[in-house]
Amino acid sequence: MTQTPSASPDPTLAALQRLIDVVAALRSPDGGCPWDLAQTPETLIPYVIEEAYEVVDAIRQGKPEAIADELGDLLLQVVLQAQIASEAQQFSLKDVAEGITQKLIRRHPHVFGEVTVADAGEVVQNWEQIKAQEEKASGIERLTPRLERYGRSLPPLTAALKISQKAAKAGFEWDSIDGVWDKFHEELEEFRQAIAQEPKANQQAELGDLFFTLVNLARWHDLDPAEALHSTNQRFIQRFALVEEAILQESDRPLADYSLEELEALWQTAKARLKQG
CATH class of the missing domain: 1.20.890 (cAMP-dependent Protein Kinase, Chain A)
Incomplete structure (x- = not known):
């Protein structure tokens, strides 16, 4: 009796599973790699940041082979973090994949539900509303925790733009661009005074204020400072x-x-x- 052949495994899933198996072998106490075994989520932080920036650089250069290579390096960091967490019985790569899948479905009701949208701008608006509802349900109602997260997790220039965008959307905003320019000149003068006669810490603080005001000027003119x-x-x-x-x-x-x-x-x-x- 001839058996019906089983469907061929998806090559993408097979390749991903191979990567998972290789990372697990590298982390195996029995014959694994000493360097990989010594890593913790914290020691891998610089590599996550570095690989993300190298992906961005490859994309900007428009080189498909380089993009694929750098995305592989970034994917390795995701799998390695999940492997370490799985060993500590915290979460697994399966949890990571399921979590982001559920989030995408929740935040795209125009694709997976009955909601209709007119354009991409409305998609972003709905995304932010759903995200706010999720945070409220989880007990996060104040804006400050989100701003703190941006300050901790993003590069300073990007964080400044994100923080100012969210604060402005909440109503913490100038009435017109003239107010932003007035603030810029005020901060520039305070920076000059600090450089002339104040200690280093004050100079640093005033420089930061000047940068932040420049970021707000960029935001008002729909420019990306980074x-x-x-x-x-x-x-x-x-x-x-x-x-x-x-x-x-x-x-x-x-x-x-x-x-x-x-x-x-x-x-x-x-x-x-x-x-x-």
């Missing part, structure tokens, strides 16, 4: 590379031997070259 700074960093590196290239072609003098006027001339030439493409 992306803006990233672009500026890249432009600086590109221009600096052209300055170094010009110096190497011109002479054997090190960059430090050039005067400020000479460097400014090279810098302006580099800017013009980049502007011309």
Whole structure:
């Protein structure tokens, strides 16, 4: 009697299971890797952050192979964290997957329910309302705990934007952009005074206030301050590379031997070259 062949396993699920098995083997007390066995959720924090940023860099470069490679490194961190938690009987990768699946279903009633939406903006609005309802049901009604979470978990510039967005949505907002500009000039003057005559801690605090006000100016103009700074960093590196290239072609003098006027001339030439493409 011929048996009906079973359905072939999904190759994606098979690959994921292979990764899970490999990570479990690395963490096995019987023949596992000493480095992996020594890791804790806390010691892996730098790697989670590093891998996330490397994914972002690969996406910005638009290189599919690099994106796939970096996503693999980030996925490893997810599986490794879940493996360590599973060993401590806290949660498993299954719990992680089920949790995010349920959250997506809850927060997309226009896909998995009867709700209708007009556009992506309404989707975001519904998402925030559902999220607020979930937090209220879990006993989180004040905005402060969410702001604290942003401050702890996000890079400072991104956290500042998120904090200001949430506070503004709750009503903690200027009446007009003029008020934001007035605040900027006020903070700039306070920073100048701190630099001139106050201790380092005060200077640092006033610099932070100035940054936060700049973030609010960006928010009012629908600009992303983190992306803006990233672009500026890249432009600086590109221009600096052209300055170094010009110096190497011109002479054997090190960059430090050039005067400020000479460097400014090279810098302006580099800017013009980049502007011309």
